[in-house]
Amino acid sequence: MTSTGAGISAIALEFPTHVRRNDFWERNHPELVANKDNGTYLRVVASSDGTETDNAFDIERRPYLSDTFRGARERRVIAAEETAIDLEQRALQGLCRARGIDPAELDAVMVHSWLPDTLGPQNAAHLTARLGLRVPAWNFESACNSVMVGLQTAAALVRAGDYERIALITSITSSRNVDPSSTLSWFLGDGCGALLIERCPTGRGIISSKVIGTQETCGVAEFLMEVDEMEDDDHIRTPRIRMRMENTAAGRIMRDSAEQQLTTCVRGALDKAGYTIDDVDFLVVNTPVAWFAAFCARALGVDPEKTVSTFGTYANIGPVLTTANLFEAASTGRIKAGDVVVLFGIGSVSTAGAAVVVWGDDVALGPHPVSG
Known part of the structure; x- marks a missing residue:
């Protein structure tokens, strides 16, 4: 078999139309804002625990500690009648339109839904059935690092010749799992990212990857089945999956482990590809x-101008973050054909991973998401 590479040939994003800005809590939950220091988000995720150091994480976090919402300004939130599959379907269709192909021309579809719409069989088969597809479609999961694990898997399958064209879909609908009266809702948004992985010339596309486990983060969050306190119009109390973060060590664990995870993955991927950090034209994490891109740049010794962050616009959209930041960099011309691009993702209770990509000259982009 002739040696061939695997690369990203198209990117698309899909978001709900509803935008929830910071004044939502100022108007509807003023007591929450007034007592923010007792809230889960600031107490656990994005606050200083009083042991500030001069490491890269603390340095880049410091300017945000005076901001109540820690850099978040907007979040996209699905409507009550929307589902994750709705977002995934629109993203997949947008991906195919951008590439100029029919969905029937896909060879496989990989789907990560955080969280899926149903218990048991998850979204992949349901998503492709909506489009009348009979291609192999399967679900996978590595929390917020799912897109990097998905890229590694899809690229390997394409290089091996098992498939020529794989759609990689990642979605998040965390607003369904966190009550708006919790400060955790301040930093969570909904959305979907889609990537198309295809054959490409050797020496282009996804050159190498490095993935490690993040077992040290076990216990930072829980997802529990709970029953709503309020009854609906039919006097039914609805069970829902709720996200809880009560481990007060979560922020410290992130701070203390992130730099080692970052450098291990990025330098490992660069070594495999035969590059050094000085060869990197752009870094997408x-x-x-809000400060994570700046932290990564500082820790790796990369010019911060070679990074991008969409946190202020979308907040934390988990497994969609890397795709959203990559789309932003590509759509604004900050990544050009032939550039050496390093992608990095990190997930709690899952994995962290990096990939080295030599950017192609014909990567198709879906429409830029319209700001609400």
């Missing part, structure tokens, strides 16, 4: 907090 997921941004679970």
